[in-house]
Amino acid sequence: MRWFFYLVCVSVVNATFDSRRFLDYWTDLFRPLPRNPREGFIPDYTPENQEEFDFIVIGAGSAGAVIANRLTEVPQWNVLLIESGGNENFFSDIPIFASFLSLTPMNWGYISMPEPRACRDLRGKVCFLPRGRVLGGSSVLNFLIYQRGHPEDYNDWARMGNEGWSYDQILPYFKKSENIGIKELQNSSYHGVGGYLDIQYSPYHSPLEKPFRQAGEELGYKWRDPNGEKLIGFSKPQATMRKGRRCSSSKAFLEPIRFRPNLKVTKFSTASKILIDPHTKTAYGVEFTKRNKSIQVRARREVVSSAGSIGSAQLLMVSGVGPKDHLQEFGINTIADLPVGYNLQDHVTFSGNAFIVNQTGMTMNDLSAASPFVAAAYMSGQGPLTLPGGAAGLAFVHTKFSRDQDLTRPDVELVMGAGSLAGDAVGILRSLLGVTDEWYWKTYSSLSFGARQRTFSINPVLIRPNSVGRLMLRSPNFADHPKIHLNYFADLNDLRTMVAGVRMVEKVIGTKAFQRFGTKLHTTPFPGCESFVFDSDEYWECAIMQTSITLDHQVGTCKMAPEGDPTGVVSPRLQVHGIRGLRVADASIMPRIPAAHTHAAVLMIAEKAADLIKEDWKIPISKNY
Ligand SMILES: Cc1cc2nc3c(=O)[nH]c(=O)nc-3n(C[C@H](O)[C@H](O)[C@H](O)COP(=O)(O)OP(=O)(O)OC[C@H]3O[C@@H](n4cnc5c(N)ncnc54)[C@H](O)[C@@H]3O)c2cc1C
Numbered sequence: 001m002r003w004f005f006y007l008v009c010v011s012v013v014n015a016t017f018d019s020r021r022f023l024d025y026w027t028d029l030f031r032p033l034p035r036n037p038r039e040g041f042i043p044d045y046t047p048e049n050q051e052e053f054d055f056i057v058i059g060a061g062s063a064g065a066v067i068a069n070r071l072t073e074v075p076q077w078n079v080l081l082i083e084s085g086g087n088e089n090f091f092s093d094i095p096i097f098a099s100f101l102s103l104t105p106m107n108w109g110y111i112s113m114p115e116p117r118a119c120r121d122l123r124g125k126v127c128f129l130p131r132g133r134v135l136g137g138s139s140v141l142n143f144l145i146y147q148r149g150h151p152e153d154y155n156d157w158a159r160m161g162n163e164g165w166s167y168d169q170i171l172p173y174f175k176k177s178e179n180i181g182i183k184e185l186q187n188s189s190y191h192g193v194g195g196y197l198d199i200q201y202s203p204y205h206s207p208l209e210k211p212f213r214q215a216g217e218e219l220g221y222k223w224r225d226p227n228g229e230k231l232i233g234f235s236k237p238q239a240t241m242r243k244g245r246r247c248s249s250s251k252a253f254l255e256p257i258r259f260r261p262n263l264k265v266t267k268f269s270t271a272s273k274i275l276i277d278p279h280t281k282t283a284y285g286v287e288f289t290k291r292n293k294s295i296q297v298r299a300r301r302e303v304v305s306s307a308g309s310i311g312s313a314q315l316l317m318v319s320g321v322g323p324k325d326h327l328q329e330f331g332i333n334t335i336a337d338l339p340v341g342y343n344l345q346d347h348v349t350f351s352g353n354a355f356i357v358n359q360t361g362m363t364m365n366d367l368s369a370a371s372p373f374v375a376a377a378y379m380s381g382q383g384p385l386t387l388p389g390g391a392a393g394l395a396f397v398h399t400k401f402s403r404d405q406d407l408t409r410p411d412v413e414l415v416m417g418a419g420s421l422a423g424d425a426v427g428i429l430r431s432l433l434g435v436t437d438e439w440y441w442k443t444y445s446s447l448s449f450g451a452r453q454r455t456f457s458i459n460p461v462l463i464r465p466n467s468v469g470r471l472m473l474r475s476p477n478f479a480d481h482p483k484i485h486l487n488y489f490a491d492l493n494d495l496r497t498m499v500a501g502v503r504m505v506e507k508v509i510g511t512k513a514f515q516r517f518g519t520k521l522h523t524t525p526f527p528g529c530e531s532f533v534f535d536s537d538e539y540w541e542c543a544i545m546q547t548s549i550t551l552d553h554q555v556g557t558c559k560m561a562p563e564g565d566p567t568g569v570v571s572p573r574l575q576v577h578g579i580r581g582l583r584v585a586d587a588s589i590m591p592r593i594p595a596a597h598t599h600a601a602v603l604m605i606a607e608k609a610a611d612l613i614k615e616d617w618k619i620p621i622s623k624n625y
């Protein structure tokens with residue numbers, strides 16, 4: 001039954017998207033009812049060649065959707081939003097199916113270059129880097145977790161010279177977007193009510209939630225709101241969710257305003273170049289491809305690149321903004337010599353460990369996601385399908401390897417999954433993570449099928465990495481995916497911190513709360529690490545380098561830094577240094593990755609970017625949030 005259901009899902013999603021241009025509208029009809037009255041199909045608009053707009057926004061992802069919304073609040077401005085993908089659909093709405101979506105054309109399908117210290121035993125010996133290619137961008141593929149980070153993460157940005165970005169100055173922008181649906185937080189000074197983006201808990205309580213909370217308490221951690229005053233502690237994930245369904249940035253920010261006359265959205269349109277006058281150094285338009293036709297559009301005021309950490313960096317470089325020596329290799333004329341592509345940062349996690357419980361009914365694999373009962377529960381926005389990417393608990397902890405003296409700043413996050421990789425007999429999760437079938441069967445076949453079903457996971461995430469990577473062009477053509485050097489664990493302290501994370505998980509599992517179910521680690525050694533003593537530090541270092549995967553939080557490739565700082569690509573007002581009429585506003589501008597999942601921070605950046613643009617064009621901004 002379950003296999004059959006998965007098969008149907010995968011084929012429907014694939015079929016839909018192979019002929020996506022024709023079926024864009026058709027798939028929308030399959031989104032479940034009752035639908036929020038603000039939601040609905042976003043019409044497609046094809047601009048004339050050389051048509052003019054006040055603003056052109058590239059990418060309708062997490063950031064682009066917010067910016068298009070806020071700029072079209074100004075009635076005398078018109079905005080063109082260019083997006084490479086099409087609509088979301090029924091399947092992308094289901095929170096627990098997040099990993100499915102990476103197998104569809106909604107994913108750009110980037111892969112990394114071979115890594116010396118990571119992803120060594122994954123398919124093709126590379127890391128998979130899914131990115132959303134759909135209205136809503138990566139907020140449609142992501143695991144819905146809403147997490148802002150530590151105040152000092154943003155105070156660090158300000159200390160680097162980025163005026164206006166201290167925590168006190170950006171907190172209002174987190175709140176502006178937000179419509180918190182969690183009753184006990186509605187009065188919190190850290191949360192907003194009435195914004196476009198719904199933040200809720202999954203209505204489903206995993207049977208593992210209570211032991212997780214008790215385990216935290218046994219270890220001396222508070223159960224708390226990790227987006228509130230303090231971050232260290234255990235919690236249930238807050239999610240970008242509306243009545244048990246995904247609330248992507250497109251659903252939140254674009255659908256309610258889809259009929260604004262001054263907003264035009266062109267779908268299935270891939271920008272190939274930002275047009276910049278090399279003499280005046282002014283951006284004046286964008287060239288994009290739609291249905292094999294090349295179209296140029298012009299911007300009267302500004303071009304805003306919100307194509308994401310990979311897209312924005314690549315687009316700037318093919319348009320002549322980047323490191324001169326690198327652009328020269330491809331015969332690209334350098335208009336501004338800037339360190340685009342450097343400062344690539346990301347969060348890695350180790351997700352190979354499976355914990356076995358001695359009872360049925362505790363874990364996700366065991367609940368059979370596709371039983372008619374579970375499916376029916378979902379139709380009313382309930383049940384296990386509403387778990388955000390399958391996550392049932394989060395914890396933020398401080399290990400002894402942390403370079404922060406400040407004990408309130410975590411360096412490791414633990415994400416508890418209601419199931420584990422071991423239960424992935426069908427292979428969906430494996431395909432997402434790039435885990436080979438051979439690895440899977442070697443590692444988990446010693447578990448009987450039943451035991452494989454009764455497993456869950458707690459995965460440590462390295463949330464304050466020191467290692468930094470770099471994104472480089474493969475060719476001067478935007479259609480060729482860039483070369484992505486992630487450099488995970490280049491700094492060995494990062495590797496030690498991950499091992500400390502594994503140890504922390506062992507502590508959690510060792511609590512009375514989890515021992516009540518006889519919880520134990522599956523102990524078959526990982527392929528390639530058999531020569532190390534099981535459970536030694538060296539063993540875990542090996543395991544982490546063989547099979548660590550990314551949490552898909554790539555940021556930083558168009559770093560924000562003040563004028564005169566040679567590492568900066570954009571100014572604290574998000575203008576590209578040395579170019580007029582061009583801003584970048586998305587995950588790529590982060591100077592340093594926050595200790596959080598990155599979606600919330602991207603929305604905050606976009607909200608602030610819109611206000612910066614309005615300020616610079618002398619539009620009064622409302623401060624009533
Ligand atoms: C699988 C996965 C799971 C994740 N889980 C979480 C999570 O649980 N919590 C969390 O906070 N974060 C999570 N993230 C990260 C988070 O979603 C991203 O950091 C965030 O969405 C990035 O926003 P962005 O606006 O920078 O880029 P994106 O949202 O990726 O938007 C970029 C948009 O630009 C479009 N585009 C790119 N190039 C072009 C072009 N040339 N022409 C036209 N359009 C273009 C893309 O199609 C896309 O729509 C996850 C990400 C992934 C991929």
Ligand SMILES: *[C@@H]1O[C@H](CO)[C@@H](O)[C@H](O)[C@H]1NC(C)=O
Pocket residue numbers: 183184186187
């Ligand atoms: C929030 O505050 C208002 C007014 O102070 C009060 O009436 C309401 O009951 C409070 N709600 C919660 C959930 O605490």
Ligand SMILES: *[C@@H]1O[C@H](CO)[C@@H](O)[C@H](O)[C@H]1NC(C)=O
Pocket residue numbers: 291292
């Ligand atoms: C678009 O162009 C590509 C290659 O140039 C070609 O293979 C494809 O068939 C074209 N598609 C359409 C719809 O014309």
Ligand SMILES: *[C@@H]1O[C@H](CO)[C@@H](O)[C@H](O)[C@H]1NC(C)=O
Pocket residue numbers: 358359515516517518519
């Ligand atoms: C599970 O393990 C615990 C602790 O060892 C034990 O008390 C309990 O009886 C076991 N339950 C089952 C169903 O075996």
